[in-house]
Amino acid sequence: MTRTRGLLTAAAIPLILMAGCARPDSAGSAGSAGTAADPITESATAGKGDPTVLVRISQEGGFVPTSYRYGRLPDVTVYADGRVISNGPVPAIAPGPALPNLQVRKITKEQANKWAADALAAGVKTGNDLGAPGVADIPDTVITATSGGKTETVRVTALHQAQPDDPNLSNAQQAARKKLAAYVDELNAFAGDDGPDSFVPDSLAALAQEYVASDDGLKQQPQDWPGPALPGAELSAGTHCVSVDGAAKDKLWAAAGKANMRTPWVSGGKQWQVTFRPLLPDETGGCAALKDAK
Structure with missing residues (x-):
């Protein structure tokens, strides 16, 4: 089963509704985990x-x-x-x-x-x-x-x-x-x-690009940016990054949970499109962990 989640808009790469797959236990498997209610x-x-x-x-x-x-x-x-x-x-x-x-x-x-x-x-x-x-x-x-x-x-x-x-x-x-x-x-x-x-990470990276309105006819409501000032450090031409952890991460995570991929985030008087990239347990150093992404 392939799982995909894109940084692109739906017009470029459609999001796919993916169902969970079942797999019986075997000698080569890791077994089944119990169900828990909390993240x-x-x-x-x-x-x-x-x-x-x-x-x-x-x-x-x-x-x-x-x-x-x-x-x-x-x-x-x-x-x-x-x-x-x-x-x-x-x-x-x-x-x-x-x-x-x-x-x-x-x-x-x-x-x-x-x-x-x-x-x-x-x-x-x-x-x-x-x-x-x-x-x-x-x-x-x-x-x-x-x-x-x-x-x-x-x-x-x-x-x-x-x-x-x-x-x-x-x-x-x-x-x-x-x-x-x-x-x-x-x-x-x-x-x-x-x-x-x-899974909720300890650290969260926010990838910012200048916001460009789309012609899909869907009106997006701008939101005040609750994190560090955008755009942050440049990763490549047109793409910048800020990262947060601790209480700042919790605040940004809660705000992002109410937004969508095309929400315009307002910081420094400008609108930004932001992609949220959780940093995994082995990815340390904030935005620097992403600099070698391919």
Whole structure:
């Protein structure tokens, strides 16, 4: 199952209503988590958990604006302390909610390590050549896994979009891609299985661009910006960033929860379009954590 949440407007990349996937327990799974009513915040485990990434599946590149890459979240991350953080379903409305629907579930450290070992067995190996199918403008799926003291990374173009009879792919490459895709689908499905909890981060980045009114006929109500003055530090031409934590993060999170992706935020007498990018447990240093996004 693929989970997507875009930085773009609905006219450019439609939001897709994604249903949760079910996956039965097996020897290779991390099992099922109990249901909890309250969101899990990173602060609940800060200083107690290990934010080392054991497995991360993310999307990079593709035919998207340069600014898009800074707001893109990994599909799923498995941490050494057993946290599994993933993108949850988003409503098929335009404009969509301002905040992404991050989900978290907790598994044992042993189960987390099993997912990492399974990733290497599925073909996550640095330098593994999985071919270049005849598909244009599709993001690469990048999978990193650490197991047995060894970290491996594989990059796959159009992992799910390539045709089974693509003449650019050898039989061996097709077989390897199928095996890797099965692992990716299994982990994505597991991450959303059994009603995972909402994840609220300790730190939040706000990506600001000058607001440009759209011609979709939908009138957006400007809102006063409750965070640090915009636009903040420049990440790339036209895209800036500020980050907050603590009480300032809580205030901004609450305001963003009442907004949508096209809400004009007023700061310094100007209107800004803001994309909210939660910083994950391993992403430290505020906006600097996003500077190498691809």
